[in-house]
Amino acid sequence: MHISEGILSAPVLISGVVLTGAAVAVGLRKMxxxxxxxxxxxxxxxxxxxxxxxxxxxxxxxxxxxxxxxxLLGWLAFPAILVALSFQALLFQFGGFTTLGVxxxxxxxxxxxxxxxxxxxxxxxxxxxxxxxxxxxxxVGGLGGILLIAACLITTGEAFFQVARVGVVMHLPVIVMEGxxxxxSISFLKKVKPELLEANHxxx
Amino acid sequence: xxxxxRGYSLRWAVVFLVAVLLTAVAADQTCAHKLxxxxxxxxxxxxxxxxxxxxxxxxxxTVSLYEGESKLMExxxxxxxxxxxxxxxxxELKVVLTDRRGHRDIFILTKEEVKGAFEKGEKTGTEAKGQxxxxxxxxxxxxxxxxxxxxxxxxxxxxxAPLAGRIEELQKKTERRTASEIIGxxxxxxxxxxxxxxxxxxxFGSRKKG
Numbered sequence: 001m002h003i004s005e006g007i008l009s010a011p012v013l014i015s016g017v018v019l020t021g022a023a024v025a026v027g028l029r030k031m032x033x034x035x036x037x038x039x040x041x042x043x044x045x046x047x048x049x050x051x052x053x054x055x056x057x058x059x060x061x062x063x064x065x066x067x068x069x070x071x072l073l074g075w076l077a078f079p080a081i082l083v084a085l086s087f088q089a090l091l092f093q094f095g096g097f098t099t100l101g102v103x104x105x106x107x108x109x110x111x112x113x114x115x116x117x118x119x120x121x122x123x124x125x126x127x128x129x130x131x132x133x134x135x136x137x138x139x140v141g142g143l144g145g146i147l148l149i150a151a152c153l154i155t156t157g158e159a160f161f162q163v164a165r166v167g168v169v170m171h172l173p174v175i176v177m178e179g180x181x182x183x184x185s186i187s188f189l190k191k192v193k194p195e196l197l198e199a200n201h202x203x204x
Numbered sequence: 205x206x207x208x209x210r211g212y213s214l215r216w217a218v219v220f221l222v223a224v225l226l227t228a229v230a231a232d233q234t235c236a237h238k239l240x241x242x243x244x245x246x247x248x249x250x251x252x253x254x255x256x257x258x259x260x261x262x263x264x265x266t267v268s269l270y271e272g273e274s275k276l277m278e279x280x281x282x283x284x285x286x287x288x289x290x291x292x293x294x295x296e297l298k299v300v301l302t303d304r305r306g307h308r309d310i311f312i313l314t315k316e317e318v319k320g321a322f323e324k325g326e327k328t329g330t331e332a333k334g335q336x337x338x339x340x341x342x343x344x345x346x347x348x349x350x351x352x353x354x355x356x357x358x359x360x361x362x363x364x365a366p367l368a369g370r371i372e373e374l375q376k377k378t379e380r381r382t383a384s385e386i387i388g389x390x391x392x393x394x395x396x397x398x399x400x401x402x403x404x405x406x407x408f409g410s411r412k413k414g
Contacts, residue, residue, distance in 0.1 A: 033404050040397035044390045051381055083396060087389045092381055 002050070002085070002095030002103050003152060012155050016102030020082065023108065027078040030204055035073075038196065039080050042069045046107075047084040050094065054174070061174045067141025067182045070111025071119055071134065072189075072196060074204025077111040078104065102152055110144025115204070122186060123199040130190060131183055138182030142175035143168065225391050239265075239307035243299045245318050248325015251288040252311070254281050254301045261285035265303040271295045291322045317366050 008016075031039065049063040069077045082104045088094040095103050114137040121133035150164035168175075189196050238257040243250060250269070254262030267287040269277040281287045281301070291297075296315045302308050351359075 031400075031404075033401065036397050036401045036404070040394055043397070044393045047389055047393060048386060051386060083393055087392055091385055091389050 002088070003099045003106075003149065005096035005098055007156060008099065008102060008152060009155055012152060013098050013102060016099070016105050018101070020078065020101040020104045020108070023075065023078040023105070023112070024082055027075045027080075030075050031079065032203070035076060039073060039076050042073055042077075043080040043084045045069075046081055047087060050084075050088060051092070061171055063174065063181070064107065064142060064145060064178060065181070066107045066111040066145060067114050067134075067137035067139070067178055068185055070108075070114040070141060071122055071137045071182070071186060073111075074115040074119065074200065075112055076204060077115070078108045081108040081111065106145055106148040106152065109148065110141045113144060114140040119204075120199065122190075122197055130187060134183040134186035135179040137186075138179035139175055141182070142171065142178045146171055146175075221391075221394075225387060239301060239303055239309045241299060241301040241309040241311045243311040243313060245291060245313055245321035246324075247321060249288050249290055249321070250297070250299070250313065250318075252281070252286065252299055252301070254285040254287075254303070254309070262301065262303055265301055268300045268302070270298040270300060272298075291318060291325065294319045294322050314366065320362065 046065050046069055049065040051062070053062045066077070066081065069080055073080055082100065085095055085100055085103055085107070089097055089100065117140070118133040118137050121129050122137075125133060146167040147164055150158075150160055150167055153163050154160045186197065239254065239262060240257060241252065241254050243252040245251075252267050254265050254267070256262060261283070262285040263281055263283050265281045265285070267279045267281055268275055269289065269292070271293060276292050276297075277289055279287045279289060294315065295318065297313045297318055299311045299313065300308065301310075
């Protein structure tokens with residue numbers, strides 16, 4: 001799901017860099033000292049998750065976990081995901097350097113969306129609401145990522161709905177799995193370390 | 205009290221993580237002296253070359269030839285890490301190289317490769333027992349018609365196919381993501397954010413860490 005080098009045009013790449021740069025700046029400003037270890041752990045989790053590939057028919061898909069990262073980190077998801085993607089590109093040639101801006105945006109923007117929409121429910125909702133919201137976060141993360149990638153690929157001449165439809169269909173099992181994993185992770189954290197999921201009042 | 209126990213277990217986690225990372229680095233060091241073996245079959249003989257990943261030649265190492273579990277032949281590599289012997293049998297052959305430092309490498313020659321070289325060897329009449337030089341070139345016979353393009357392509361294909369297979373194997377090996385790379389990546393991330401913590405801490409002066 002990471003776009004490689006040499007596919008996107010310069011304007012797209014540059015807008016990716018600009019948008020991600022701005023969002024990362026926002027994230028860094030909001031990053032309290034106490035939050036940094038948590039950001040590091042989630043960045044590592046994101047880093048490892050994409051490396052676990054599950055063969056699905058002719059291709060293989062991988063977990064993303066951007067929904068989980070988003071719910072826990074909010075805007076801090078941008079620096080977290082940027083760091084993880086950078087090392088994936090550096091160590092495994094996964095994605096690319098010119099595409100770092102675009103790839104980070106595609107993964108982190110849905111994460112922040114999931115945060116803005118669903119974090120209040122996770123913080124203060126009933127047990128069922130927490131489950132539903134966490135599942136939703138996983139779905140928003142996965143689906144949002146695919147749609148943004150399809151949007152990027154329009155610029156290369158591909159038809160958006162075609163690419164989006166194929167992408168969603170292919171990744172549907174992974175998206176559902178993301179929802180389930182996010183759901184269980186969040187409910188586990190809610191029991192073990194509820195401070196991570198408190199209402200944050202715009203701090204994140 | 206809750207803060208104390210959390211800090212305590214955190215310190216142990218850090219020690220454990222550092223130990224794991226150091227082990228990973230150490231494991232990488234041994235690969236710098238890894239013994240490598242390359243072998244190929246040509247005109248009735250099997251040629252082997254042993255070398256170390258760092259670049260040195262494996263001289264005085266034991267070269268053994270196996271068919272399955274039974275050892276067929278054995279020899280010692282020369283100053284350049286080379287050893288060659290006549291093909292004793294047409295089968296899938298396993299060459300094992302062992303040096304005196306406890307390193308070992310294996311190279312498997314497919315039956316087709318051995319067969320091709322064996323038949324070629326019979327044709328050009330090489331029956332060398334020791335480490336003889338290459339066979340004398342057969343004199344061109346005026347009676348044989350020149351090869352057609354098709355024949356040439358067939359011969360080339362036969363030679364290139366095993367090479368292509370080996371290249372594919374090598375490519376797959378390099379593309380695999382090793383555990384040490386993954387652990388290394390996590391280490392880099394932890395280090396980067398640790399640095400960030402250090403930088404952010406300075407701004408607040410002395411912070412008391414629970």
